[in-house]
Amino acid sequence: MRAISGLWRWRHNPLRRATDLAEAWLAVAALLAVLVAAPVAGAVVGGLAQDALQESVRQQRSSRHLVTATVLAELGRAPLDADPEAAAGREPRTRVQADWTAPDGTARSGAVTAALDAPRPGDRFALWTDRQGRPAARPLDSATATTHAVLAGFGAALVSIGLVETVRRLIVWHMVRRRYARLEQAWIRVGPDWGRAGTGC
Incomplete structure (x- = not known):
C-alpha cells in the first residue's frame, strides 16, 4: 500500500x-x-x-514388508535412531541379534534395531524388510x-x-x-x- x-x-x-x-x-x-x-x-x-x-510412498509400500522378528540376544543401545521420521523414533531403540522369516519364506538373522526397552531372548517385535528380507527403514507414510x-x-x-x-x-x-x-x-x-x-x- x-x-x-x-x-x-x-x-x-x-x-x-x-x-x-x-x-x-x-x-x-x-x-x-x-x-x-x-x-x-x-x-x-x-x-x-x-x-x-x-x-x-507407493513404491516403498510395495517393496517393503512388515515381518515379526524374534530376539536372540541384546547387543546394546542403538547409537543413532535408524528411523527419525517414524512415530517410533521417540521410543527406546536397542540393537539386538534376531532372526525372522523373509517375505519369500527364507530364514534370516542378523543385528537389527528394535523398539524394545529391555529385550530378552524370545521377545518378538515388528521389523520392516525389503523383498529379499533385508532390514529396511519404515516406509514413508502419506501424511x-x-x-x-x-x-x-x-x-x-x-x-x-x-x-x-x-x-x-x-x-x-x-x-x-x-x-x-x-x-x-x-x-x-x-x-x-x-x-x-x-x-x-
Missing part, C-alpha cells in the same frame, strides 16, 4: 523527478509480482513435490509426504518473494547510482562559478 500511496503522492508534485516516479511504479510492479508469483510458485512446487513423494510437500510449497513461495525483492532493490540501487552520477556531473558544470558575483544572471 505504501507503494500505491507513494505513486499517488508523486503524480503532480513539482519536485518529482522521473526516477521518483519510476521507483514508485517499480514498487507497484514488485508488489503485483509477489502477489502472483508467490502463490503460483508455491502451488507448482508443492504439487510437484506431492506427486513425487506420493509416488515414493508425512503431504507435510513435506506443503513445506516445499511454502519454501518456494518465500524464495520467489525474496527473488522479486532482490531484483527490485538491485534496480533501485542502479537508479540511485545513476541519479547521483548525473547530480555529480551537474555539480561539476556549475561548481567553478559557484559563489561568484554576477554569474548566472
